[in-house]
Amino acid sequence: NAGVTQTPKFRILKIGQSMTLQCAQDMNHNYMYWYRQDPGMGLKLIYYSVGAGITDKGEVPNGYNVSRSTTEDFPLRLELAAPSQTSVYFCASSRGHTNEQFFGPGTRLTVL
Amino acid sequence: GIQVEQSPPDLILQEGANSTLRCNFSDSVNNLQWFHQNPWGQLINLFYIPSGTKQNGRLSATTVATERYSLLYISSSQTTDSGVYFCAAAYSGAGSYQLTFGKGTKLSVIP
Known part of the structure; x- marks a missing residue:
């Protein structure tokens, strides 16, 4: 099992650009989560999903969107990067x- | 929401020493986990321990849910134990889900 995989590993964006962060898991888990970690801090929950087609906001959802069309994949979309x-x-x-x-x-x- | 406080924020140990890390949380939780983030940023789940005591080699953890704290014990520390230790407390129920990470304890083990 590969576990949880993410792509890309690194990315630099310009202000206003958009991108999608990919996440996939092969453990047949129903629940998936996106977190962000700022320097010197713990993690904060952005969005989570309890199964395909079901998503909900976490603590810091503004500026992000998610979708969950399959059990395996949970992409995170950044629109108008800041x-x-x-x-x-x-x-x-x-x-x-x-x-x-x-x-x-x-x-x-990194958003510049 | 749930508040999570970890102490101490920083800890320096001589190799071979023992240590106790503490995690206090403000509300009833039904999920308490300890993680280790190594110097390369990788997060590893150490314990899922909403209550009771668990042991895994040199590491053990105890959660006293009624008193809202959890302890992580590291015995005979090694340089590979260095990194940041996070606890995360969560409550899920009635369609809601809250998860809060503490700010972590940065552990440095020196030879």
Whole structure:
């Protein structure tokens, strides 16, 4: 099993550009999550999904969108990138909300 | 929402020493996890421990849910234990889900 995979590993965007961060898991987990981690801080939840076709906002959803068309994939879309979105983004999955979460390797995004 | 506080924020240990990291949370939770983020940024789940005690090699964790705290014990520390340790507390129920990470404890183990 590859676990949770994320692409790309690094990306530099200009202000106003858009991009999609990809996340996939092969553990047949229903629950998937997107987090951001700012320097010296813990993770903050952006969006989560409890299954295909179902998504909900976390603590910091503004400026992001998600979709979940399959169990395996949970892409995160940034529209009109802003410097405040410079961060490291982690995707995670779990069998349920009250189960341990498994994390991808992260995507380091810089918006200039 | 749930508030999570971790202490100490920084810890320097001599290799072979033991340590205890603490995580306090403000509300009832049904999910408490400990993670290790290594110096390369990778996050590894250490324990899923909403209550009770678990052990895995040199690491163990105890959560006392009624008193709203969890402890992570590291014994005979090694340089590979260096990194940041996060606890994360979550509550899910009645269609809502809250998850909060603490700011972490940065551990440096020196030879």
